[in-house]
Amino acid sequence: MDELDRTARALDAEHAATDLRARFELPPDVVYLDGNSLGPLARGVGDAVARVVEQEWGRGLVGSWNDAGWWEAPLRVGDRIGRLVGAAPGQVAVGDSTSVRLYQSLHAAAALRPGRRTVLADPSSFPTDLYVLASVARQVGWQIALLSPDDVPARLSGSDDVAAVVLSHVDYRTGRLWDLPGVTAAAHAAGAVTVWDLCHSAGAVPVDLDEHGVDLAVGCTYKYLNGGPGAPAFGYVAHRHQDAFANVLAGWTGHADPFAMSGTYVPAPGVARARVGTPPILSLAALDAALVVLDDVDVRAVRRRSSSLTAFLRACLEALVPGTRFASPADDDRRGSQVSVRHDEAWGIVRALAARGVVGDHRPGIARLGVGAPYLTHADMLTAARTFEAVLAGGEHRAAEHRVRPTVT
Template structure:
């Protein structure tokens, strides 16, 4: 056993979150070659299946839908699920109850939040604020939505990197859309500082939390974030295509004017009135009929967080990524990869991105040997570290197999 293998065993022995791993459905040694026993490092794209979900979904399908049918809207709590599940997510992103509603996709919620941000500025008399700033390094859909929102609201869109935002802000700025963690590199951006700068300029801050919620502290309330969105199928393990969420700060809710006013966000949804009157509170962030099957699967998935603190998750995340970089340095031939992820903890999310000239082929070979990460064109290997189910032996094994694959090429 190598020195790093011994170190991994010691770190696993002291892991306070080790027992949480049993709450997930994961590969066993027999599923893959013993040397790479099912190391799953792609939770930043799709989280692993929580063990409680299949049984809960079966109950939803067979009993709630199959037997109770329409009665489940009331008797099984279907109607209140978007807010109830939002309150389950709230402590994971540092928000008080009553400020998060679950439903729709991240893209739809980005549209609601960004247009809603512009309307908040207009409502308070923001004449002359005709520009939207968007993160130039953003996940593509945020850029597409921002461009459409700018056209629809008659605003100019300007793409800048997060580091350029403070200098780019002006009395023309209405809203700023930023990613908390860069999806390619894993860089963690300064949410408190950038939110403060946006507010000082008189603009509204909208944050995309897809790559941070469930991996590190966010502090939405603490830092005065106006609006935020996020997906639930990455570090929250809600399942493929599980519904996203929208955060509207409590003191802004009575002024939040959604560009998608659906019957579910009406003050009297069953009144079937021709004129729209928005519901009170965060409910006005709803649109149409909730996607109950995937929403209740998400609710079951969130049970894995019982008794788990985000602070403990963050501490383990940093320890895992530190150890992975140490193992990569030891096992990977010199000069074969370059880390794109910042070394400083305050600038690092919960993934490591390595630049590698033949990254696509390398990732294919890693997956064949049971180490699952992902590849981003043209030359990036991404490894996501979900502290709820990734251990230090997994990390050592993944880096060792990566070294073997690169040495053989």
């Protein structure tokens, strides 16, 4: 046992109280560093889904919309997510994909700031954010200004034409954690609203939406919330904006009295007006059961564990793989819950790591090692770094079998 082993052991002892691996059904032979793409299966999820399928659907049939609480699920599960992102109850609706939620939120932002013609966004955003923004901008007549989140406050200063600032809380490639409180305050000082994409922070980093006065936010639930493949996204609408929230996706479930079957859309009070179509109950059931696992968890504790894990992973890579070029920040406070390494052969590295049981993922030019803190240990970080070292030392990343098409976020 060398010094790194001893350090790992000491850190794991120090953080033993936040080790929740027993709550997840991870294969024993895998170090799973792709929970920022697809979180693992939590215990109880399989049984919960089976119960919904066999009992609620199979036996309860259509009556389960009322009897099993299906109809209310998008808001009930929304409140469960709300606790994890610092939103008091009644501000989060679940359903649809992040792309759809973002489209809806951007239109709502435009309606909150009519007459303003500029929207600020980060050119390094996840592609969907840019694609959807471009679509909405064409529809509402926005000019898109692309700039680093670091430069947003200066750009806002003295401006009176910015309608909205649309940013990711954590960069999906580099793991850079942006200054949500500062940017939000700067936006408000300039009369703009904020639309935050929380895909890479919800469940991993304290967000504190209410505390920082965020206006609108969206996020997916299949990363650090472990909701399952393609689990429904969520949208946050701050209480103060709900009366003015204009839902262009005016589906019937957001109606004030959906069962009156009126021909005229009257939006429901509260965040219910952000509902769109009939919610995907099976996917929602998995998400709900996955969130139960986090019900007694404080995101600040997850964050402390995560910072320690990612800092240790960086230290191990620096020690074992000299010359590692990190895309993710060294400063704990600026780093989300991942360690990204720049490498021209990142794709081969990720494939070779996976062949040895260390599952990360690839983004162009980057090997991305995501850290779902609740189910990972410092010993896992050391294993990952040693495997990284072995892959490079043996040239395994250049093997022919590691040249197939990329996997999905």
